[in-house]
Every structure is written in structure tokens, then in C-alpha cells.
Amino acid sequence: MILLSFDWMLAVEKLILIAVIILASLGIALYTTFAERKVAAILQDRRGPNRAGPFGLLQPLADGLKLFFKEDLIPNNSNKFLFILGPALAMTAALMTCAVVPFGDKAEVFGRTVTLQIADVNIGILYVFAVVSLGVYGIMIGGWASNNKFSLIAALRGASQAISYELAMGLSLIAVLMITGTLQLGEIVKQQMSGQWNIVYQPLGFLIFFICALAECNRTPFDLPEAENELNFGYHQEYSSMKMGFYLFAEYVNMIISSAVMATLFFGGYDLPFLDESTLPVNIAAIIGVATLLTKIVIFLFVFMWIRWTIPRFRYDQLMNLGWKKMIPLALANMLLTGAVILWLGK
Amino acid sequence: MGITQILFWVLSAVALISAIMVLLSKNPVHSVLWLIMVFFAISGHYILLNAQFLAIVNLIVYAGAIMVLFLFVIMLMNLNTTTEPQKNLWLKLTGAVAGGCFMMMFVSLVRQAGDMQAKTAQVTDGNIGLIKNLGKALFSDYVVPFEISSVLFLSAMVGAVVIGKKA
Numbered sequence: 001m002i003l004l005s006f007d008w009m010l011a012v013e014k015l016i017l018i019a020v021i022i023l024a025s026l027g028i029a030l031y032t033t034f035a036e037r038k039v040a041a042i043l044q045d046r047r048g049p050n051r052a053g054p055f056g057l058l059q060p061l062a063d064g065l066k067l068f069f070k071e072d073l074i075p076n077n078s079n080k081f082l083f084i085l086g087p088a089l090a091m092t093a094a095l096m097t098c099a100v101v102p103f104g105d106k107a108e109v110f111g112r113t114v115t116l117q118i119a120d121v122n123i124g125i126l127y128v129f130a131v132v133s134l135g136v137y138g139i140m141i142g143g144w145a146s147n148n149k150f151s152l153i154a155a156l157r158g159a160s161q162a163i164s165y166e167l168a169m170g171l172s173l174i175a176v177l178m179i180t181g182t183l184q185l186g187e188i189v190k191q192q193m194s195g196q197w198n199i200v201y202q203p204l205g206f207l208i209f210f211i212c213a214l215a216e217c218n219r220t221p222f223d224l225p226e227a228e229n230e231l232n233f234g235y236h237q238e239y240s241s242m243k244m245g246f247y248l249f250a251e252y253v254n255m256i257i258s259s260a261v262m263a264t265l266f267f268g269g270y271d272l273p274f275l276d277e278s279t280l281p282v283n284i285a286a287i288i289g290v291a292t293l294l295t296k297i298v299i300f301l302f303v304f305m306w307i308r309w310t311i312p313r314f315r316y317d318q319l320m321n322l323g324w325k326k327m328i329p330l331a332l333a334n335m336l337l338t339g340a341v342i343l344w345l346g347k
Numbered sequence: 348m349g350i351t352q353i354l355f356w357v358l359s360a361v362a363l364i365s366a367i368m369v370l371l372s373k374n375p376v377h378s379v380l381w382l383i384m385v386f387f388a389i390s391g392h393y394i395l396l397n398a399q400f401l402a403i404v405n406l407i408v409y410a411g412a413i414m415v416l417f418l419f420v421i422m423l424m425n426l427n428t429t430t431e432p433q434k435n436l437w438l439k440l441t442g443a444v445a446g447g448c449f450m451m452m453f454v455s456l457v458r459q460a461g462d463m464q465a466k467t468a469q470v471t472d473g474n475i476g477l478i479k480n481l482g483k484a485l486f487s488d489y490v491v492p493f494e495i496s497s498v499l500f501l502s503a504m505v506g507a508v509v510i511g512k513k514a
Binding site for chain 1: 374376377380383399400403404406407410411412415418419422423477478
């Protein structure tokens with residue numbers, strides 16, 4: 001079907017892919033909330049949710065329904081439009097990143113070869129970085145529009161934390177770029193499939209990126225924007241019903257996407273080690289690839305939760321000191337070292 | 348009309364309407380948000396010209412960093428319509444007319460400039476905006492201006508640190 005000299009089947013194919021990926025992210029996020037409570041329970045020697053359905057598996061659905069049926073309050077003195085825009089932006093920014101993550105190599109559906117990536121753009125990593133930097137708006141707008149001092153302070157904390165840790169994150173990405181020589185995420189995965197995973201060359205870079213990802217997702221030990229004992233509840237204090245659900249949910253989607261990005265950049269993406277995918281039929285290789293990436297994501301999610309239920313949160317000045325005086329110099333040193341080694345080996 | 352042209356007109360309309368809304372909004376926070384819309388539309392134009400790097404850097408630097416600082420300042424100053432000084436209508440009208448005249452002059456100058464004669468935009472097939480070509484141009488042909496601007500940035504950073512230490 002060619003109209004306006006444009007292959008509309010491609011658009012249909014991409015739309016289906018987008019729908020599948022977004023629905024999958026939301027579905028996984030739903031069960032991540034359940035997993036979080038189960039992991040917390042295991043780490044604290046409790047049972048966790050076990051009433052709704054077998055092993056409590058229906059608990060996230062019950063929670064979602066509860067949020068939908070709660071009364072949706074909008075404070076009288078708030079800025080109504082921005083109050084609604086805030087959670088919407090948080091969710092959109094969280095979901096947008098998955099556009100450049102390669103979930104697998106290729107699949108053949110009805111004779112068409114479908115790339116399992118929404119867009120393999122020339123500037124994949126920078127795109128991720130741009131969307132991360134836009135994620136601040138959801139928090140800031142929501143916190144400000146609530147017209148509540150606690151919310152505003154939490155929003156400013158959140159925004160300054162995100163800005164501070166973005167810098168170190170960007171610097172650790174530059175070191176990865178030096179090794180791969182490309183910004184295309186699909187290409188980066190292919191290089192790791194034929195060679196070593198980037199974690200071998202960039203252990204320090206990965207550590208920095210991981211810590212910054214914790215800070216960008218507002219996870220413990222960096223969950224200051226929602227420190228309940230000093231800010232009541234944080235930037236979403238005035239929110240109720242599904243709007244609050246969106247904020248909480250966006251955090252989980254962010255965790256999933258940043259796990260996917262970390263797996264792609266440092267742990268070979270959809271590459272299953274010790275297996276040569278090119279010898280397998282295309283569709284089987286695609287299924288193995290997607291399953292491998294999902295496994296890596298689940299492992300990262302578990303580490304996120306493990307950290308949350310083990311480590312207490314930082315004080316605000318400690319957070320800023322760590323960000324500006326430790327992470328950024330460390331990331332710069334990592335960058336210089338990488339550059340020097342590449343020059344020395346003459347690659 | 349091809350798909351590129353349709354996208355061009357839609358993006359231009361979005362950019363112009365958002366730019367006008369930046370000026371017309373009474374609430375400064377709304378103005379900032381409209382300005383972010385303008386940046387998005389302009390990034391869309393860059394993508395139509397296949398200048399992906401410029402598009403994304405425009406978003407990272409302007410929408411992601413500078414506008415966040417603007418929002419910070421506006422939110423902390425707590426500006427609203429009652430405290431903001433309103434200029435009278437005639438002054439606004441004069442400003443609009445003078446600005447319009449200046450823009451007409453500017454457009455006609457740009458159109459007549461020698462560099463612009465017989466040039467067409469390379470839509471979707473130009474590749475100078477891709478990161479590889481841009482990097483090569485920056486680090487070979489334009490390396491001196493590039494380094495000078497980096498020194499400028501460094502001095503700005505040092506200045507910011509000095510001011511921060513004083514307070």
C-alpha cells in the first residue's frame with residue numbers, strides 16, 4: 001500500500017510494535033509493584049501479599065482497581081491544567097525511552113522482516129539522554145501546580161537531584177561511546193554479540209551509570225523527593241486516585257526502561273552468551289533474544305529492590321556531595337583513562 | 348504534496364502558534380511550557396532535514412537544561428498575574444509593529460544574501476547533520492573556533508564556581 005509515496009505497512013508495523021512494547025512495559029510494571037512487595041517481605045522475613053488469588057498474584061490488579069475507584073481530588077487553589085499535566089508528562093517521559101531499545105534482532109511475520117526495535121536512530125544514546133532530561137518536568141510541574149510547600153520543596157529536590165546525576169551519567173556514557181564508536185543502540189548490541197560485553201571494558205563506567213540510574217529513578221538511597229518523614233509524602237502529596245497511581249507507576253516504568261538500557265549498553269542487550277544466534281532460524285533467535293533481554297531486566301529490577309530494602313536514604317547534602325564531588329570527577333577520570341587506553345592500544 | 352511537506356506545514360504551524368502563545372500567556376509558567384513546545388517543533392524541523400544530532404542536542408540543551416533552570420527561577424519567585432507589571436496596550440502594539448518591521452527587513456536581507464542564492468534545503472537526503480559528518484567538520488575544518496568556544500565555556504564554568512563560593 002503506497003500512498004503519498006510512503007509505505008503505510010511500515011507505519012502499521014511500527015504502531016503494532018509500539019502498542020506491544022508499551023503494553024508490555026505497563027504489564028511488567030504492574031507486576032513489578034507486586035514483586036517489590038514480595039521481595040520486601042522476603043528480605044524482612046514476612047509473607048507479603050498472599051490474599052488475592054493464588055500466591056497473591058491478583059494483588060496488583062486489586063491495587064489498580066482500588067486506585068481507579070478512589071475519589072479524584074483536585075485542590076482548590078491548584079493550577080488545574082498543570083495539575084493534570086504533571087502525572088501525564090511523568091508517564092509519557094517514562095514510556096518514550098523504550099523507542100530506541102532493541103528488544104531483539106529480527107522476526108519474520110507474514111513474510112515481512114520486522115526489526116524488533118521501534119527506531120534504530122543514528123543518535124540512540126543521545127535520545128535516551130534527552131528523554132531522561134525531560135523526565136524532570138513531570139515532577140516539577142506536578143509539585144508546583146499542587147500549590148503546597150511540601151510538594152514544591154520535594155519537586156525542587158527531585159529536579160536538582162536529576163540534573164546533578166544526569167551529568168555523571170552523560171560522562172559515563174561518553175566512555176562507552178569511545179569504545180563502541182557509534183551512538184546506535186542496535187549497532188552497540190551487535191558489536192557486543194561478536195566481541196565482549198562492554199562491562200568487561202567499562203566496569204567503573206557501569207557502576208557510575210548504575211548509581212546515576214538509581215538517582216534518576218528516585219530509588220533508595222536517593223528517594224529524597226518522596227522522603228515521607230520530612231516531606232510528608234513528597235511531590236505527589238496532593239495527588240489522589242489514579243493521578244497518584246501514575247506517578248508511582250511512572251517510577252516503576254522508569255526502572256524497567258533503565259534496566260533495559262543498562263542491559264543494552266553494558267550487558268550485551270538481547271545477546272545470550274555462548275550461543276551463536278546466526279545459526280538458528282530467525283524467529284527462534286528472536287524469541288531467545290527477547291527472553292534473554294527480559295531475564296536481564298528482571299535481574300536488574302531485583303537488584304533495584306534489594307538495594308531499596310537494604311540501604312537507608314542519604315541526607316540531602318550527602319546526596320549533592322556524592323553527585324558533584326565524587327561521581328563527576330570519577331566519571332571524568334574514567335573517561336580520560338578510557339581515552340588514554342584507546343590511544344595507547346592504537347585502536 | 349508529499350509526506351515531508353505535510354509534516355513541514357504541521358510543524359511550522361505548531362512552532363508559530365506556540366511562539367505566539369509564549370507571548371500571550373499571562374502565567375509565566377505557561378509561557379515556559381509553550382516555549383518548550385517551540386523547541387520540540389524546531390527539533391522536528393531538524394529531523395526533516397536529517398540533522399538528527401542537532402535535533403536531539405536542541406532538546407537536551409534547551410528543553411532539558413535551560414528551560415528547567417527557567418522553571419526553577421519562575422517557580423521560586425512565585426510570579427503571577429497580579430504581581431506582574433502589565434504594560435499598557437499602546438506600548439504593546441508599538442512593540443509588535445516595530446518588531447514586525449524588523450522581521451520583514453531581516454527576511455528580505457536573508458533572501459538577498461549571496462550565500463543563500465540558488466540554494467535549496469536538502470530534505471531527508473542531506474547527511475551533513477549526521478553525527479559522523481558533523482564531528483569530522485567540527486574537528487578538522489572548524490577546530491580553532493571549536494576550541495575557542497570550549498575555552499569560553501571553561502571560563503564561564505570557573506566564573507560560576509567563583510560566584511558560588513562567594514555566596
